[in-house]
Amino acid sequence: MSVREKVFEIIAEQAMLDVSDVTADSTLESLGIDSLGLVESIFAIEEEFDVSIPFNANEPDKSDFDISSVESIVAGIEGLVAAKS
Amino acid sequence: MAAMREGKCGIGPLEFRDVERLSIQIGGQVKGFEAEGLFNRQQMTLYDRFTQFTLCAAREAIDQSGLEFTGELSARSGVVLGTAGGGVSTWDDNYRSVYEDGKNRVHPFVVPKLMNNAACSHVSMQHNLKGPSFTVSTACASSNHAMSQAFAMVRTGMAEVMITGGSESMLCFGGVKAWEGLRVMSKDACRPFSANRNGMVQGEGAGVFVFEEMEHAKARGADILCEVAGFAMSSDAADIVMPSKQGAARAIAGALQDAGIDRSEVGYINAHGTGTAANDKTECAAVADVFGPHADDLMISSTKSMHGHLIGGTGAVELLACIMALRDGVIAPTIGYEEADPECALDVVPNVAREANVDVALSNAFAFGGLNAVLALRKFS
Structure with missing residues (x-):
């Protein structure tokens, strides 16, 4: 499974939605994922890919990691996974 | 109560990971409690076992009371619960994960899951209790102190109804290991007042009651237990x-x-x-x-x-x-x-x-x- 597919799957699970309901331009908010759900999603992604996501819940906008959409999250994770290998 | 009436003993061999490394291997462990069937996945990530026990007991107590907390009653009702250790098995599991297994990341809900007031807060959320709520931690007297405070609040008019009692769930490797250190635990049975008694045995579980102002209870024809x-x-x-x-x-x-x-x-x-x-x-x-x-x-x-x-x-x-x-x-x-x-x-x-x-x-x-x-x-x- 690609990074992209896996991230979609994790986000869908967190939002308790079918993976087909998650689109690249969805925001986490639009999927019903609240702040705790966001932190939990980040944890699940870190666990899956064994990466460390630079994210501070106090200032999500200042983070180097763009969480504004599913697409941006996928891009961020792909970058981290690539940097690892 | 039926078990107490029959003089039934709930103490038996403990069952959890690494129990063989303990010198004390008995306890009053709650068996057959299938939390997965009672709570959804999201709830399971937030509820330590002591919270799970509390929520089940609180649900039963409130259902039995027939009370529904809305409007003014909701604002004038709260929760005071006792616990000594709070989410002991959450501490234990996560210490194991970072120390023994060498992991460098823990689940984001470790803190809200282990905190001593978690059970109290979840009861207030589930039952819409918006009055004064807090957790009391005075070791073995936690529940009695909690119920005393709940009673005092009802008696002084600070609250109309208080949900009160307490819970504990320390029956995990780290929880029992800590108690072993004191050398006050029995290896075979709890025999209070008997000349051949040789120590305490730990149990787990929760008890929750509805303390209601007497006239309020009478006026609605409540089944008053005592x-x-x-x-x-x-x-x-x-x-x-x-x-x-x-x-x-x-x-x-x-x-x-x-x-x-x-x-x-x-x-x-x-x-x-x-x-x-x-x-x-x-x-x-x-x-x-x-x-x-x-x-x-x-x-x-x-x-x-x-x-x-x-x-x-x-x-x-x-x-x-x-x-x-x-x-x-x-x-x-x-x-x-x-x-x-x-x-x-x-x-x-x-x-x-x-x-x-x-x-x-x-x-x-x-x-x-x-x-x-x-x-x-x-x-x-």
Whole structure:
């Protein structure tokens, strides 16, 4: 499974939605994922890919990691996974 | 209550990871509790076992009361619960993960899951209780202190209804290992007041009650189980683990005074009765001091012989024995009683439950650190 597919799957699970309901331009908010759900999603992604996501819940906008959409999250994770290998 | 009536022992072999590395391998473990069937996945990530027990008990209690918390009643009702350890198995699991397994990341909900007030907060959320809520942590007296505070809040008019009691779930490797260190645990059974007693046995679980202002309860035709008549709290100010007769006696006498009850009216005492050498003789001496000759007429039993010591949840579960005495006229026994001890020469209702008409019951709790809390309850008629 690609990074992209896996991230979609994790986000869908967190939002308790079918993976087909998650689109690249969805925001986490639009999927019903609240702040705790966001932190939990980040944890699940870190666990899956064994990466460390630079994210501070106090200032999500200042983070180097763009969480504004599913697409941006996928891009961020792909970058981290690539940097690892 | 049915198990207490039958004198059924819930203590048996402990079942959890690494139990073979413990020297103490028995406890009153809750078996057959399938949390996965009761809570959804999201809830499971937030509810430690002590919270799971609490939520189940609170649901049963509130359903039985018939109360629904909306509007003004919601704003004037709260939750006070006791626990000594809070989410002990959450600490244990995550320490294991970072220390033993070498992981560098823990689940984001570790803190909200392990905090001592987690159970209290989830009860308030589930039942829309918007009044004063907090958690009390006074070791083995946590539940009695919590119920005392809940009662005081209802009596002073600060709240109309309080959900109260307590819970504990320390039966995991780290929880029992810590207790082993004190060398006060029994390897075979909890035998309070028996001359051959050799220590305490831990239990787990929760007890939750609805404390409602009397006129409010009467007006809606509630099924009133008994009346909380008074309470007292005292501190030994002496030793961090050894109990004091004077401190215990002051709490017992204080509860009678607060409730306006003459000592001759007391028919039953649910003892702290841990099954340790120190507690049982000190407690019996305190009871003898307070009651004088009447100490020989009243019944005093320790249900810890059946459910073990629930630490911060113990007073709550033991309140059930007081309700059973007052409402049903059945005195829960002290099981495992084998040999009379001259230092515990009271009627401890050995081994078999007894029918008796009781008007007033007391519930004792004397914690490590010398913090004591005693509740006085009266039959409702």
